[in-house]
């Protein structure tokens with residue numbers, strides 16, 4: 001298996017626009033495992049386009065229960081099941097993730113039951129195991145360790161950055177958060193930090209276009225991170241590579257990669273990737289002794 005990070009969806013927020021990017025979902029293949037981080041609308045299509053056979057779905061992590069991170073969780077698992085999934089899938093998410101899954105199964109009970117009877121499929125309700133996590137260790141299996149750090153994303157109280165460690169490599173996802181200095185420690189020496197980012201110049205235009213004014217702007221400023229601060233976290237953490245993701249705005253033709261780069265270069269001098277859907281980054285190989 002190629003060890004890689006693939007950004008499946010890179011825009012912040014649930015709105016879709018013609019030809020624009022999809023909301024947040026990522027694929028991380030590390031240590032022989034396939035992990036999906038966040039399941040916004042489009043995650044299933046993104047995985048297929050990235051060459052992942054859905055029936056090999058293995059691990060799913062949800063950072064928080066905003067719809068632009070979880071809307072397609074049930075549909076992804078169900079589509080994997082109809083694609084032949086017959087092995088257990090582990091889903092990790094904050095408190096409430098279990099309800100999202102059980103209520104989805106209830107809403108699709110007619111289809112699920114009929115496919116079990118008619119097509120002889122195993123019961124998907126028994127294939128999926130949901131574990132709810134808080135601050136601290138999330139899972140440890142065969143050299144892969146996943147840990148969570150509660151970040152600051154009001155009014156959501158259960159929102160977690162995630163750190164994946166395997167064979168001496170670390171990949172960290174900030175999740176949605178306002179500028180949160182403890183992330184620098186959590187992301188210390190990460191090979192890749194995937195950090196959410198907002199462009200100040202773009203926010204006013206976005207707010208004007210969306211038409212819900214001062215309130216939306218207040219929400220954005222209180223619960224998301226300006227790209228200069230994302231760069232600051234990466235610099236303080238000593239990360240090897242910063243990936244900007246969950247971009248706000250993501251689909252305004254007046255703001256492109258040059259604007260993001262110009263803003264983040266005030267605080268980050270290292271390797272930089274500005275997220276776009278389908279973008280793939282290979283992971284550096286694990287040292288042989290610890291692989």
Ligand SMILES: [Zn+2]
Pocket residue numbers: 012013024066068069176246
């Ligand atoms: Zn979000």
Ligand SMILES: [Zn+2]
Pocket residue numbers: 064066153156176
């Ligand atoms: Zn959010």
